[in-house]
Amino acid sequence: xFEGLNLELxxxxxxxxxxxxxxxxxxxxxxxxxxxxxxxxxxxxxxxDAQRRQPAxxxxxxxxxxxxxxxxxxxxxxxxxxxxxxSNFDESAFQAYLNEFKVPRDQxxxxxxxxxxxxxxxxxxxxxxxxxxxxxxxxxxLDIPSKSQFRKVIAAAVNEEKCIVISTHQVRDLxxxxxxxxxxxxxxxxxxxxxxxxxxxxxxxxxxxxxEAENVLFSESSGLGHAIITENTGGTPGRLDMELLFNAxxxxxxxxxxxF
Amino acid sequence: xxxxxxxxxxxxxxxxKKHIVDNLRLYLMSLVVLVGALIALGLISIFTDNQVLIRPxxxxxxxxxxxxxxxxIFTGFxxxxxxxxxxxxxxxxxxxxxxxxxxxxxLITTVGFLLVYHIAFGAATFISGVIVALSNxxxxxxxxxxxxxxxxxxxxxxxxxxxxxxxxxxxxxxxxYSIVKTLFAVFIFILxxxxxxxxxxxxxxxxxLAHWAASVPFFGAPLIENGHVEEYRSVFLKSPKWLLDALxxxxxxxxxxxxxVLAYLRLKDKEI
Numbered sequence: 410x411f412e413g414l415n416l417e418l419x420x421x422x423x424x425x426x427x428x429x430x431x432x433x434x435x436x437x438x439x440x441x442x443x444x445x446x447x448x449x450x451x452x453x454x455x456x457x458d459a460q461r462r463q464p465a466x467x468x469x470x471x472x473x474x475x476x477x478x479x480x481x482x483x484x485x486x487x488x489x490x491x492x493x494x495x496s497n498f499d500e501s502a503f504q505a506y507l508n509e510f511k512v513p514r515d516q517x518x519x520x521x522x523x524x525x526x527x528x529x530x531x532x533x534x535x536x537x538x539x540x541x542x543x544x545x546x547x548x549x550x551l552d553i554p555s556k557s558q559f560r561k562v563i564a565a566a567v568n569e570e571k572c573i574v575i576s577t578h579q580v581r582d583l584x585x586x587x588x589x590x591x592x593x594x595x596x597x598x599x600x601x602x603x604x605x606x607x608x609x610x611x612x613x614x615x616x617x618x619x620x621e622a623e624n625v626l627f628s629e630s631s632g633l634g635h636a637i638i639t640e641n642t643g644g645t646p647g648r649l650d651m652e653l654l655f656n657a658x659x660x661x662x663x664x665x666x667x668x669f
Numbered sequence: 670x671x672x673x674x675x676x677x678x679x680x681x682x683x684x685x686k687k688h689i690v691d692n693l694r695l696y697l698m699s700l701v702v703l704v705g706a707l708i709a710l711g712l713i714s715i716f717t718d719n720q721v722l723i724r725p726x727x728x729x730x731x732x733x734x735x736x737x738x739x740x741x742i743f744t745g746f747x748x749x750x751x752x753x754x755x756x757x758x759x760x761x762x763x764x765x766x767x768x769x770x771x772x773x774x775x776l777i778t779t780v781g782f783l784l785v786y787h788i789a790f791g792a793a794t795f796i797s798g799v800i801v802a803l804s805n806x807x808x809x810x811x812x813x814x815x816x817x818x819x820x821x822x823x824x825x826x827x828x829x830x831x832x833x834x835x836x837x838x839x840x841x842x843x844x845x846y847s848i849v850k851t852l853f854a855v856f857i858f859i860l861x862x863x864x865x866x867x868x869x870x871x872x873x874x875x876x877x878l879a880h881w882a883a884s885v886p887f888f889g890a891p892l893i894e895n896g897h898v899e900e901y902r903s904v905f906l907k908s909p910k911w912l913l914d915a916l917x918x919x920x921x922x923x924x925x926x927x928x929x930v931l932a933y934l935r936l937k938d939k940e941i
Contacts, residue, residue, distance in 0.1 A: 444762070
């Protein structure tokens with residue numbers, strides 16, 4: 410569980426919840442969904458006490474868990490039985506998402522691969538149009554083309570009223586998708602910033618020799634050279650290397666965190 | 670219009686429908702197995718009897734055993750989904766209230782089961798009767814149902830509802846292997862009551878109890894007067910009638926709903 414947790418997530422954003430395995434990402438998402446209860450304090454989502462799991466709250470929240478369950482029925486029957494609980498469910502949007510993922514509508518859920526089932530539950534979650542959409546490791550089990558389709562459908566679903574939280578330890582999957590970053594380590598939130606602020610203050614680039622750069626805040630070496638982070642003195646937002654930022658934030662020195 | 674977060678009839682209907690759709694295959698298979706078992710038991714009972722006279726009263730033990738066996742096993746699976754993380758998440762996060770989810774389970778395991786069981790029993794009896802009728806008039810049937818059958822059945826159903834409520838509560842606490850765990854918990858509970866009762870009886874009637882463990886919880890205790898002389902007097906000190914009546918009333922009408930309420934509260938507090 411978390412100690413002294415204080416986190417506010419707002420509508421109109423796509424949050425990337427990053428952390429190592431066992432850092433507490435899933436626990437935090439379960440707290441938000443009302444599946445785990447805080448030992449002290451409250452977890453309020455859209456004005457509802459999450460742990461009461463009231464229908465009005467649940468009909469505005471959809472969780473795509475890492476390990477999910479789909480009953481042994483056809484997609485149509487699944488929609489017929491689950492959709493009535495979500496008043497804003499958009500049937501045509503659901504079909505559009507399935508088309509984007511290239512999942513045939515008439516296929517039985519039992520005959521689908523894990524990746525296809527995941528696409529169905531992601532499509533359904535997006536089509537519910539809930540104000541809060543939580544996805545725990547959504548790209549696990551998706552092949553490379555599907556990951557790009559995933560980014561596309563999420564980008565299409567974003568609006569000012571919706572808060573999307575995506576948790577992953579595969580940070581590259583969230584490139585160009587999220588607008589805010591939350592990093593968790595050892596059941597503590599150690600970093601929370603929007604992407605724009607990060608790219609305004611930090612400069613991510615690659616160099617052949619470390620000596621070529623000055624005031625390096627963090628670096629990672631590979632066979633091709635060095636990926637480095639320096640302070641962005643110009644203030645013009647550049648590109649973001651999420652994996653490099655993640656590793657830099659986890660560094661014990663905490664040099665990156667001191668800049669925010 | 671804001672709908673109730675506790676009970677909303679259309680939402681309850683949608684949830685009930687979803688529950689049936691999700692479990693239809695399992696329920697139909699269970700029904701077939703139940704009818705098959707009843708027919709097999711009925712025919713074995715008839716054809717292994719050397720007498721040519723078929724007595725319907727012979728079916729009553731099977732009726733009772735399967736009523737308890739099938740009913741309690743069925744109830745034991747009530748919250749099995751909570752023992753499986755993905756299914757539990759799906760169950761708890763579906764936008765219906767805890768009350769609607771619990772009522773669905775309660776209705777299915779009581780009204781639903783009893784309805785299906787009696788249809789199955791009726792069908793099995795009918796099919797068995799047809800098979801007997803086709804056996805070249807070798808057998809004849811004579812109604813020998815006891816006169817006080819309705820009183821016996823009433824007692825049977827009080828016990829059934831009590832056991833159903835215990836197993837349902839156990840299922841809410843122990844989603845996996847609920848029946849075994851619940852029976853063990855009941856055994857421990859009865860043992861604790863016995864120990865507490867024996868302790869108090871020994872404190873209250875020290876030196877006068879026929880045996881230190883002979884008292885029956887809630888009913889009374891056997892006492893011995895002048896136990897040190899050869900001609901002693903033994904009496905069973907019974908609880909007053911009003912207390913026994915009150916306890917019997919509570920056992921039949923208060924305890925099962927109270928256990929249902931506890932199961933509902935447990936469901937509300939369930940974390941995954």
